[in-house]
Amino acid sequence: MASSFAGCKLHMRGKGSLVTCQQKIESYIRRNIGTNVVPAQAQTLPDDVSDKPAEYKSLLTVHAERQEQAKRSVLINLQHRITEKTFLNYLSKHGKINKYFFYESYGSYAAVEFDSRTSIASLFEEAVISKTNSELMVPFKSRMLSLNNLSAPNSSALSDKKLQPQNSIHINHLISRLSALKTIDQQITSLTEAYQLTEENIRLRFLVCSLVQDITATYFPECTVQLFGSSVNGFGKLGCDLDMRLDLDGISGKQKKRGNLSLEYVMKEVTSERTVTQHILSVIGECVEHFMPGSVGVQKILNARCPLLRFMHQPSGFQCDLTANNRVAVKSTELLYLYSELDPRVRHLVFAVRSWARAQGITSRVSGAWITNFSLTLMVLFFLQTRNPPIIPTLDHLKDLAGPSDQSVIEGQDCTFVSDVTKIPLQSNTETLECLLCGFFDFYSTFAFQKMAINIRKGTEQNKSDMSPLYIQNPFEPSLNVSKNVNTIQINHFVRLCQESVWMLQQGSDEPSATKPWGLANLLLPSGVGGIRKGRKQGQIFSKEMILSLLEGVQAPSKDETQRRKNVAHSVKNTT
Template sequence: MASSFAVCRWTQIFVRRPGGETRTGREICSHQLPLQRENAPQGTHVVVEFANRESVASLLEEAAIPSISHEAVVPFKSRLLSLKKLGSLDSPNQQSGQQCKPQTSIPINELIKRLSREESIDQQVTSLTETYQLTEENSRLRFLVCSLLQDIAAAYFPECTIKPFGSSVNGFGKLGCDLDMILDLDGISGRKAKTPKGGLSLEYNLKRANSERAVTQSILSVIGECLDQFGPGCVGVQKILNARCPLLRFAHQPSGFQCDLTANNRVAIKSTELLYLYGELDPRVRFLVFTVRCWARAHGITSSIPGAWITNFSLTVMVLFFLQKRSPAIIPTLDHLKNLAGPADKSVIEGNDCTFVSDFSKIQLQSNTETLEQLLREFFEFYASFAFNKMSINIRKGKEQNKPEVTPLHIQNPFETSLNISKNVNATQLDRFVALCQESSWLLQQSETNTPSLHSKGGSPTPWGLATLLLPSQVGGIKSRKKRRLEPASVRIKSLLESLKKS
């Protein structure tokens, strides 16, 4: 099914005025994008939304396959278009009335300065979230990229869909985060058995494979080859087919997104829906997750590179678990959400019970009035003393359980309960996390860090509160809390400021 969106790369900015209206559509996003391949076509990319799909079809009828001297081109018709200079155009410096917000997050040093100007830690947490969360334009651009890739996959599977999951849509996405996508084949008609008529059944003649995993690997291999050879703007395609969850990894140059594409990963979709539900139940959930994630990335607790680090998903589950442990609890356990579910909510995927209520009106929350400052301080205190050596984190029950296996950090997968989502984390990384929690808890307890400071002579505010938590830690590791208490707070803050100047 054709989408009512198209992406155009203008050789010069061309949007007719007034009001940002063009002859065929409305620009909703226009910005320079960081193309990642040398000699890639430069220019401003514009996302144009049309009133209906017929308008897109009419536009595509006017498009031509370019003729490039001494080069062969793949004649693949995409909604990713280039507009060449034609006759009399508006001024190259003239843009439409609607400009989108920045599509990348600000540097950490700039964020620290911005947070230092706030008057309370609650305001700092709110400001951090509003600064780093996905913009509406960025979210819509992610859905558009899925739609463009679906056009390619539909050549093999006409009724398939490609849709985003994870941070792009669960409400916890940060500007610049990867675009996780799923190729959904379950919606293809004919997959559900039909009642035979007259004792006869009619079935499609299909290729057979040894397992569902082998089918997924074959499908992704073919789609990956197609993206690599024919997909406009898709570069650096990697086939990671032997992973626990086979995937394709590539960069989509026009949008600037790093993309991961999996197939039929329905449990991941349910996990995405669950995190979105939790984020909508209480605004403090989203604020705290954003803050803890930013803190973790600033200190190298999480990383975009696969390894022994704690993942964002694991960190988010740790925040949810902490909020379930408050007295009274801020969010309910997954088992409670399951008990509230109706017949339409029932979901069992590959033997895993993924059922939870979807009707928000059925969820009665307890009255908890703790501030964001209190929650942030208590979060660090909670995990600074958590018994990681013997206990497992479980948001289904909302309570600690004995570890079922010997591993530094054990966080039960909410739906695939036999799996540990933090199995990759080694003892060194867990020790760093605990030490940073101890230091952050100590910092938030100091009176000097809990009130805004006067501006320095240079006009820049002195970091305080949450801003001090984002400053680099000292060389040689984190000191113990006992030793920290022996060190005057003024000395500690001075050394933190010096480390900021050097960063």
């Protein structure tokens, strides 16, 4: 049984910090707790937001609103220098503009939302299909347009202040920003604000998704393409991939009783729904590659466990993954979104742990034996379920609270849980973010990974069903281990870093320094945690193991890459 973090050490960081901490707790209790059990609201931790709680919206409601915004939006490539005033004057001729912003990605672009779809039709009436001498152009009408020849010769281009960033802040700049803050709670909150998806980035994601739907609708007019994963679950970081799902379940006629009139269609003989999905994605892949402006590097990864289409959308800078009928993943997204809305500390802790893991090489964008962000998120949720009192409920408890409209069975798996956050009672846990971060590291530094599995459905440790080094049960597919790819070296690496990180946080600092990283900023230094063991033989041996593990983790290397890895491994062996 993993030990719980017995107490949170309060460090004096400048005058009045202890008083400030007490005031934070009292304010938080007054605003959000009141009694031992309260209905969940869109809560906010004190010190960084207003006292008025935000109105809770279900993920389905958010989807519907964002999709409608996207359908009234266009993406415009700014070919030449242009002033903001000239830009607005021109587009306003086609209708009222609700929202617009500028950004850079392989050029300068503007995303514009009109008040009515009739404005889009007005733009199309004026737009012409470009002609070149070197190649034929496919006349596919997309809501991605180019704007030319509007600026006067002496006009000034858009300033950098007008260009909204679509990528996260550089780690060195983030560390400097965090080092200047006075408390670890402030550091964690600031990190979330720096990394989370902005309003503009969210709008751009839904717009790209809508553009993909325009393509798929040429074959399936009543289909929908919806976002899932990090883009909408509350834990998305600037720069994360764009996960989309092609939904064909809503096509009219499929659920009707057999009548005298039926639709004629060609059905090839197929062996399974998986085969149908592969055929559909293959056809759409051809369409995206040839007809969708700005889409490059199209890959048909059809033999994966979940077949998908992958491509880069250069105008937005997003790497896009399109799957079909991936219903369980959508329910997982809804569940994570619900947890992120229950208590603001959930999002803050997930962002802090993920950032720490990436800085220390625990996670990676490259496929291999690393722990994934999804696995880390489930580990954070499980830890929060084990607090005394629990900060978030178990999935089984959410199922017990579900009403008739919440019932959901997908491919034989029970995916039922309550969707109305106001029906979920929360207990009055008032631990600070610093306490929780320390507690997370302490909890997993002593967790019995050799014997026990992590299960957010029960909220308790369970005996593992196999010998995987890390076993995290899939919330909706209990027979699956979402962390089956992780090897023993990686989980040992994770445990060691947890031990060292909790030690570093407990040491504290008499005075924070804007020039010297401390607290969370210190944990984000690539050598900040691992540097504790520098010079020790044990640390040198571990470094060798880690490098060899990383080399083994990357899949399908080329011949040149294989030889390079052998040279690196040989060098490591000689130095140790």
